Amino acid sequence: SQWGEENLQALSIQEGEDVTMNCSYKTYTTVVQWYRQKSGKGPAQLILIRSNEREKRSGRLRATLDTSSQSSSLSITGTLATDTAVYFCATDSSYQGGRALIFGTGTTVSVSP
Amino acid sequence: EAGVTQSPRYAVLQEGQAVSFWCDPISGHDTLYWYQQPRDQGPQLLVYFRDEAVIDNSQLPSDRFSAVRPKGTNSTLKIQSAKQGDTATYLCASSLGYQDTQYFGPGTRLLVL
Numbered sequence: 001s002q003w004g005e006e007n008l009q010a011l012s013i014q015e016g017e018d019v020t021m022n023c024s025y026k027t028y029t030t031v032v033q034w035y036r037q038k039s040g041k042g043p044a045q046l047i048l049i050r051s052n053e054r055e056k057r058s059g060r061l062r063a064t065l066d067t068s069s070q071s072s073s074l075s076i077t078g079t080l081a082t083d084t085a086v087y088f089c090a091t092d093s094s095y096q097g098g099r100a101l102i103f104g105t106g107t108t109v110s111v112s113p
Numbered sequence: 114e115a116g117v118t119q120s121p122r123y124a125v126l127q128e129g130q131a132v133s134f135w136c137d138p139i140s141g142h143d144t145l146y147w148y149q150q151p152r153d154q155g156p157q158l159l160v161y162f163r164d165e166a167v168i169d170n171s172q173l174p175s176d177r178f179s180a181v182r183p184k185g186t187n188s189t190l191k192i193q194s195a196k197q198g199d200t201a202t203y204l205c206a207s208s209l210g211y212q213d214t215q216y217f218g219p220g221t222r223l224l225v226l
Contacts, residue, residue: 041219041220042206043217044217045214045216048213088156090155100169101146102158104155105155106153106154106155
């Protein structure tokens with residue numbers, strides 16, 4: 001598997017709290033993407049961070065990438081009930097002619113109003 | 114802009130039956146992916162196309178699964194003689210060229226009894 005075992009499987013928090021989830025990967029990648037999947041929906045990209053970036057922000061989201069430890073994190077500040085979802089990190093597989101994604105096992109985040 | 118559409122949304126089969134899933138990618142997207150997502154796991158690539166050509170189908174169980182994209186637009190994934198282990202959500206995604214972001218459809222939830 002491309003992914004390590006550090007993914008926290010499930011988190012339950014109250015609205016307004018901040019949350020951070022982590023993942024580690026085993027083989028070199030040029031890009032780490034974070035996707036969110038709400039119940040009954042397909043995954044949707046939240047943020048993409050490249051190997052030459054250490055941090056990327058988008059609204060309430062902050063992603064970090066440490067290529068030396070091959071790990072990435074996603075933080076959400078001031079969570080809302082609508083942030084309830086499964087969050088996946090994904091790397092590219094560098095297949096010839098394109099980039100299929102390799103997804104981690106996901107972290108389930110439940111935000112209570 | 115219309116997103117990726119998939120049909121049917123749900124399918125229930127007995128073991129040994131066949132089923133087909135249909136995907137309409139975002140207009141103009143030349144790369145199309147099919148993923149299998151077992152319950153409580155991340156999506157796993159089955160096959161992907163660039164235009165009408167198969168780029169990689171190494172993860173497709175070729176004896177029972179097949180996928181086509183004859184005109185480089187819509188795609189069909191077919192399972193012959195379904196097994197209980199095929200129970201999963203089947204996701205279609207599309208992207209433009211080598212861009213990293215993939216756009217996912219809502220998926221087809223398959224239950225094989």
